[in-house]
Amino acid sequence: MFNKLKLLFLLCLCAQKAFALNDASGFLVIPSPSVLGDKSFQARGTLGYHHVTPEDHFPFVGSFRYGIFDSFDLGLHFGSTVSLDVKNQLVQPSGAIPAVAVGARAFVESPEAYFYSVPKSERKKQTGEFYTSLGWDSDWWNIIGGVSAFPTMDADAVAPFWGFEQKFGSKFSIIYEGFFRHGYTHHNGAFLLKPVKSLQISAGATEFYRFLLTEDGDFTFRTKNENASNGYRTPGIYLSIAITGLLGEPKNKDCKCDSANVKTDTSKVDTNAVDSAAYRSDILREFEEIVKGYFVTDLDLDSLLAREKAFMDKGLMSKSFVLSEAQNKSSETNKRITAIRIMSHFPDSIFIEPLGGIIEDPSNEAVAREAVLALGTINTPEARNMLSAVASKTTGIINKTIMDILGEL
Numbered sequence: 001m002f003n004k005l006k007l008l009f010l011l012c013l014c015a016q017k018a019f020a021l022n023d024a025s026g027f028l029v030i031p032s033p034s035v036l037g038d039k040s041f042q043a044r045g046t047l048g049y050h051h052v053t054p055e056d057h058f059p060f061v062g063s064f065r066y067g068i069f070d071s072f073d074l075g076l077h078f079g080s081t082v083s084l085d086v087k088n089q090l091v092q093p094s095g096a097i098p099a100v101a102v103g104a105r106a107f108v109e110s111p112e113a114y115f116y117s118v119p120k121s122e123r124k125k126q127t128g129e130f131y132t133s134l135g136w137d138s139d140w141w142n143i144i145g146g147v148s149a150f151p152t153m154d155a156d157a158v159a160p161f162w163g164f165e166q167k168f169g170s171k172f173s174i175i176y177e178g179f180f181r182h183g184y185t186h187h188n189g190a191f192l193l194k195p196v197k198s199l200q201i202s203a204g205a206t207e208f209y210r211f212l213l214t215e216d217g218d219f220t221f222r223t224k225n226e227n228a229s230n231g232y233r234t235p236g237i238y239l240s241i242a243i244t245g246l247l248g249e250p251k252n253k254d255c256k257c258d259s260a261n262v263k264t265d266t267s268k269v270d271t272n273a274v275d276s277a278a279y280r281s282d283i284l285r286e287f288e289e290i291v292k293g294y295f296v297t298d299l300d301l302d303s304l305l306a307r308e309k310a311f312m313d314k315g316l317m318s319k320s321f322v323l324s325e326a327q328n329k330s331s332e333t334n335k336r337i338t339a340i341r342i343m344s345h346f347p348d349s350i351f352i353e354p355l356g357g358i359i360e361d362p363s364n365e366a367v368a369r370e371a372v373l374a375l376g377t378i379n380t381p382e383a384r385n386m387l388s389a390v391a392s393k394t395t396g397i398i399n400k401t402i403m404d405i406l407g408e409l
Contacts, residue, residue, distance in 0.1 A: 021046045021115055021240065023087075024065055024073060025144075026192040026202060027177045028238065029112055030161040032144050033101035033135040035089045036067030037392020042244045048115055050206065050236025052228050057117040059231075066247070067392065075105065079114035083107060092403060098134045105129050116206070116231035125153050126181075131161075139397045140167050148179075156183060170365055170396040171195060175204070182232060190238075197362045197395050200242045210235040246392065283321050286311050291338045305345065312346045323354055326371075329363060337370045344374035349382060356386040359402075360393050368398050376405035 024042055025032035036042060042065045049058050063077040075085040085105030093099040106112065110126035118126070133146035142165035150157050163177035173192040178185060190204025205211065210233075228234035290311065293304045312318045325331055325339040340358070343351045351374075358371040375383040384406070391402045 021061055021063075021111060021238075026142075026165055026173060026175050026190070026200070027144070027163050028188050028190065028204065028206065028240070029186075030144060030163050030177045030179055031087070031101075031103055031105065031131050031133050031146065031148075032142075032163070033089055033099035033133040033146075034137075035071060035073045035087060035101065036065060036244070038067055038070045039247050040067040040244060040392040041065065041247050042242055044240060044242040046115070046238060046240035048206065048231070048236055048238040050117065050228075050231040050234050052117050052230055052234055057231070059115045059117060061111045061115050063111075070392070073103075077111045079109065079111045080120070081109050083109050083111050092407060093135065093137055093400075096136075098136045101133050103131055103133070105131070118230045118232070126150060128152055137400060139400075141165060142167070142173075144177075156180060165192070167396075170362075170398075175202070184232065186232060194395065197393070198244050200244070201240070203239045204237070206231060206236040206238060207233075208235060283311070283314065283317060287321065287325070287335075287338070290342070291335050294338050294341070295334050308342050308345055312342065319348060319350065323351065326358060326367075327354055329361075333364060333366055336364070336367045340367070340370045340374045344377040347378040347380065347383075351378070352380075352382045352386050355383075356390050359387075359390045359398065362394075362398075365396075365398065368394075369401055372398060372401045372405065376408075 021028045021044075023031045023034075024036050025034050028046075042063075044063045044065075046061045046063075047058065048060075049056065059079065061077060061079045063075060065073055065075045067073055071089045073085075073087040075087075077083040077085070083105070084107045085103065087101055087103035087105075089099060089101040091097065091100035106127050106129040108127065109123055110118075110129065113123040113126040129148050129150055131146055131148040133144060135142065135144045137143075142163075144161075144163040146161055148159050148161060150159070159180040161177070161179040163175070165176075166174045168174075171194045175188075175190045175192055177188050180186070186207055187209050188204060188206050189208045190202045192200065192202040194200050286307070290304060290307050293300065293307065322339040322342050326336050326343065328336065340355070343355065355371045355375050359368050359375075361368060372387065375387050387402050387406055391399060391406070394402060
C-alpha cells in the first residue's frame with residue numbers, strides 16, 4: 001500500500017517537472033560542462049520508480065555540490081552508500097566556442113547504477129567514471145555531447161552521451177538525454193521548471209521509449225516488462241528537486257574597493273528630493289520625454305544623449321531620480337530600462353550596488369539584463385567586481401550575459 005501511495009505521489013507531480021541526478025544541470029544522468037559559481041552550493045533529492053523483477057523499486061539519491069573558483073565543482077552523493085565526484089570546467093562558453101569540462105565521478109559507488117536498480121554485486125563495474133563534456137548554450141536551447149570511460153567495466157568501457165534542452169523562457173524547459181550502457185542506448189525525457197532562481201523542479205521518464213515498444217519491437221503502450229531485471233531494461237519515472245544558494249561571499253575579482261564604500265556613497269542620495277513637487281513637475285517630465293525617445297521607430301541617439309546630459313546636469317536630484325526609477329518594481333519596464341541606460345551613460349559610484357541588486361532580482365529579466373549591460377558599459381573595477389559577485393546568483397540568459405561581458409572586459 002505504501003509503495004502504491006508513493007507511486008501516486010510521483011504521478012501527480014509529473015506535471016510539475018524535475019531535475020538532475022548527478023550534475024549541476026537539468027539532465028538526469030549525463031554530465032554537463034556547467035559548474036556552480038564560487039562558494040555556491042546545490043542540494044538535491046531525486047526519487048524514482050520502475051517495475052523490475054521480482055519487485056518494484058523506489059530508489060532515492062541525495063546530493064550536495066559546492067563550487068570553488070568559478071571553475072571547480074565538488075560533489076557528495078548518497079544512494080545505498082556515499083559517493084564522491086569532482087568536475088573542472090576548462091573552457092567557458094563564448095559564441096560558437098563550447099564550454100568544456102573534464103570530471104570524475106561514481107567513487108565509491110555509482111549513484112546511477114543504484115538509481116537504475118542494478119544489483120549491488122554488479123554496481124562496482126560502473127564505479128570510477130571519467131568523462132569529457134562539451135556544451136553549447138543559448139537563450140532557447142542547450143546542446144551537450146561527450147564521452148565517459150569506465151576502466152573497471154569489462155565491456156563498453158568507453159561510452160558516448162548526448163543531450164538537448166529546449167527552453168521556453170527562463171523558467172520552463174523540455175529535456176532529452178541519451179547515453180550508452182551495457183550494450184544498449186538509453187533515453188530519458190523530462191520537464192524542468194525553475195519558478196525562482198534558487199529552486200529547480202523536474203519530473204520525467206527513464207527509458208521512456210520502452211513505454212511504447214515491446215521486447216519484440218512492436219509498437220504498443222505498456223508500463224511493465226516482466227523480464228526486466230533492472231531499470232536499464234524497463235521504463236520508469238522520477239521526481240527531483242534542487243535548491244541553490246551561497247555559502248559566504250564569492251571571491252572578488254579586479255577590485256580594490258569593497259561594498260561598504262559603495263554603501264557609504266549611496267547614503268549621500270537625498271531621497272527627500274524625489275518627493276518634492278518641483279522635482280515632479282520638471283524632472284519627471286524631462287525623463288518621460290527621454291523614455292519616449294528610446295521607444296520610437298525613428299530613434300535619434302545623438303538627440304537623446306543631449307537630453308540625457310541636460311537631465312543629469314541637474315546633479316543629485318537627477319541621480320536620485322534614476323536610482324529610484326530603476327529600482328521601482330511597480331514602474332513600467334521601459335522606464336526602468338531607460339533609467340538604467342542613463343546610469344550607464346553618466347556613471348557614478350552610487351549606481352554600482354543598486355545595479356547589482358537589480359541583477360539579482362529575477363522578477364523582470366529584461367530589466368536585469370539591462371543592468372548587466374550597464375555595469376559592462378561602466379567598466380570600472382567596482383563595476384567588474386559587482387558583475388563577478390552576482391554571477392553565481394543568476395541563471396539563464398542573465399548569467400550567460402554576465403559571463404560574456406566578463407570574458408570581453
